[in-house]
Amino acid sequence: xxSGAEIMVxxxxxxxxxxxxxxxxxxxxxxxxxxxxxxxxxxxxxxxxNAAHCASGYARAISGVGVxxxxxxxxxxxxxxxxxxxxxDSIPLVCITGQVRSDVLGRDVFQEADITGAxxxxxKHSYLVKNTADLPRVFKEAFHIASTGRPGPVxxxxxxxxxxxxxxxxxYPEKVNIIGYKPSVHxxxxxxxxxLEMIKTSKRPVICAGGGVLxxxxxxKFREFIEKTGIPVVSTMMGIGIMPSDDPQYVGMxxxxxxxxxxxxxxxADLVILCGARVGDRAVASPDQVVEHxxxxxxxxxxxxxxKNMKTSIPIVGDMKNVLSQLLKDVDxxxxxxxxxxxxxxxxxxxxxxxxxxxxxxxxxFISSLSGMVKPKAIMCADVGQNQIWCANNYRIKDGxxxxxxxxxxxxxxxxxxxxxxxxxxxxxxxxxxxxxxxxMSMNELATIAAEGINVKIIVMRNTxxxxxxxxxxxxxxSRYAITELSTVPDFVKLAQAYGIxxxxxxxxxxxxKYAAEMLxxxxxxxxxxxxxxxxxxx
Amino acid sequence: xxxxxSVLVENHPGVLSKVSGLFSRRAFNIDSLAxxxxxxxxxxxxxxxxxxxxxxxxxxxxxxxxxxxxxxVRTYTEGEYISRELSLIxxxxxxxxxxxxxxxxxxxxxxxxxxxxxxxTLQFADTLERFETLTDLLKPYGIREIVRTGTVAxxxxxxxxxx
Numbered sequence: 001x002x003s004g005a006e007i008m009v010x011x012x013x014x015x016x017x018x019x020x021x022x023x024x025x026x027x028x029x030x031x032x033x034x035x036x037x038x039x040x041x042x043x044x045x046x047x048x049x050n051a052a053h054c055a056s057g058y059a060r061a062i063s064g065v066g067v068x069x070x071x072x073x074x075x076x077x078x079x080x081x082x083x084x085x086x087x088x089d090s091i092p093l094v095c096i097t098g099q100v101r102s103d104v105l106g107r108d109v110f111q112e113a114d115i116t117g118a119x120x121x122x123x124k125h126s127y128l129v130k131n132t133a134d135l136p137r138v139f140k141e142a143f144h145i146a147s148t149g150r151p152g153p154v155x156x157x158x159x160x161x162x163x164x165x166x167x168x169x170x171x172y173p174e175k176v177n178i179i180g181y182k183p184s185v186h187x188x189x190x191x192x193x194x195x196l197e198m199i200k201t202s203k204r205p206v207i208c209a210g211g212g213v214l215x216x217x218x219x220x221k222f223r224e225f226i227e228k229t230g231i232p233v234v235s236t237m238m239g240i241g242i243m244p245s246d247d248p249q250y251v252g253m254x255x256x257x258x259x260x261x262x263x264x265x266x267x268x269a270d271l272v273i274l275c276g277a278r279v280g281d282r283a284v285a286s287p288d289q290v291v292e293h294x295x296x297x298x299x300x301x302x303x304x305x306x307x308k309n310m311k312t313s314i315p316i317v318g319d320m321k322n323v324l325s326q327l328l329k330d331v332d333x334x335x336x337x338x339x340x341x342x343x344x345x346x347x348x349x350x351x352x353x354x355x356x357x358x359x360x361x362x363x364x365x366f367i368s369s370l371s372g373m374v375k376p377k378a379i380m381c382a383d384v385g386q387n388q389i390w391c392a393n394n395y396r397i398k399d400g401x402x403x404x405x406x407x408x409x410x411x412x413x414x415x416x417x418x419x420x421x422x423x424x425x426x427x428x429x430x431x432x433x434x435x436x437x438x439x440x441m442s443m444n445e446l447a448t449i450a451a452e453g454i455n456v457k458i459i460v461m462r463n464t465x466x467x468x469x470x471x472x473x474x475x476x477x478x479s480r481y482a483i484t485e486l487s488t489v490p491d492f493v494k495l496a497q498a499y500g501i502x503x504x505x506x507x508x509x510x511x512x513x514k515y516a517a518e519m520l521x522x523x524x525x526x527x528x529x530x531x532x533x534x535x536x537x538x539x
Numbered sequence: 540x541x542x543x544x545s546v547l548v549e550n551h552p553g554v555l556s557k558v559s560g561l562f563s564r565r566a567f568n569i570d571s572l573a574x575x576x577x578x579x580x581x582x583x584x585x586x587x588x589x590x591x592x593x594x595x596x597x598x599x600x601x602x603x604x605x606x607x608x609x610x611x612v613r614t615y616t617e618g619e620y621i622s623r624e625l626s627l628i629x630x631x632x633x634x635x636x637x638x639x640x641x642x643x644x645x646x647x648x649x650x651x652x653x654x655x656x657x658x659x660t661l662q663f664a665d666t667l668e669r670f671e672t673l674t675d676l677l678k679p680y681g682i683r684e685i686v687r688t689g690t691v692a693x694x695x696x697x698x699x700x701x702x
Contacts, residue, residue, distance in 0.1 A: 116553065117556065120556065120557060120560040120564075121560055121561075121564040124607070125607040128553065145607060178607060179549070179610050180548075180549065180606075180607055180608055180609050180610040180611075181607050302605070303601050303604070304598065304601035304602050304604070304605055307594075307597065307598075308598060308601075
């Protein structure tokens, strides 16, 4: 005989899960009790939302599935923002929630919430398990669905009696068979041929690379393709890291908060090749304008993304790695030199200009110098707000990664994401950059960091305002700062010290760089607080 | 324009809410949705009548395909399918109007399934257009209540074999 809880743990072992992030509660106790006897590490976070963000950072860092676990009711509900954040950025998660006994479901008992119902519109799939015997199949399917096709979060809600119930023996299914789920992996040969013909006739092509290039593990193939063709590259925020920022072929991030040169390039192109990018409104504000003068080839694993936001001339549905290989086989194209020269001219002309305020750290140039100090494979976790834009446009990425909440824009993402990333990649530098607003949304995780001794480096851009909206109010609301002034900002240095975490405060770029060097040398977590002028703009 | 979509789904609890949730989440307008088990008890068919242009219907089809328990989505084009809707129509009907309404029912091929002192209930299974004709004819007598199942549709084999 084997219990449901034991089956759940065995399923995780079968899937090779080494770490999960969670928070306990009565109806998930059977599961955690079984987990107690195994070598799967359970990290106790300080709020469930952060368990999902940790799992997200972990998943991105290992290029696999992240797992988070919470109890029923409030525990599950707290997960929601984290699940939705992962959904918007196509991050593979398996989220396990405890649920009240199946025979009292629907009676509003203590800590009951319809979590599968609540998460319906932002999970890739969800299960409410009614029988212990279904658990192996459900787990097998969940991991498969989360990690294949366009990745995303899958929720498994397990009533406590399903965890305590028993079956005769545990057999983990070898294969999944979901008749309605067969993501296409290869691009249609006809569309590949048409795409190659279209590329051939283009005089001003540009590639817009999104998160899909990274998620699919296509970086080397992508490199090969752009080297062979010489096509200039812009990226979305999710696509940062597809190539080094200093590569001459890379123009920068596009969009309303991106680099002017990147936008100008897209608006002057005659061919836009979208690679794993969903043309979000923040990336391309007016897709109709772009298609007026450019053809669009859209490569994506999710057919629903093609044509959703931008009219497409040639749709190619498939896994980016395969599609790029297919294109590489027959591509015979070199980008005209005039176009390349024009693009690099724009890049020079519209380079960002730092602002100086005496007694303050200038965040853009600091982020830029920080990139030279970290190890090449460092993982940078940017939060949401002005700090995100400072990082996106000024962090000179090499061979590392850039994690942020791109689609949902969830404040408080960076610290827990960094925790997950560091656990996944202990040998890499992992840095979280946040504002004083976003830091206060997840600074409770300092306890997790201290308790587990997680060597993450947190940089808090302290400008005493909710900068992004503050800036918006300057532009659109006559500088009426309705509830964007933080007034009382705690002494973050003392706060970090209260958790036993080293910390320092910098008032100039020289100081910030000095502390950053110390911080990166240390093998302990560190909170570096940078005093930033509230009028520093995001771009 | 109205489109009729035929959607095969796994016959599991919760599938209907996954599909209907999609409509509100993606702001699709649907006129009707009818669900029933198919010849295979593991599979249900949903017939959806939706309003929108080509872009909307293409998106609807693609988004439906992303729902894991959705097996197959077909959008029927004019002339290749037969559609029917079952409706029950309760009409005000004092004794002196009974014959009039019976005439209309006979003319339209509706069945009278209930008669009371002041009302008459008609059962009608036909296309949307014919339903509208019938209700137009009944309106002057006072329609008290209409219950409709939503359209169900099936592919026509006859046109296929003629092709």
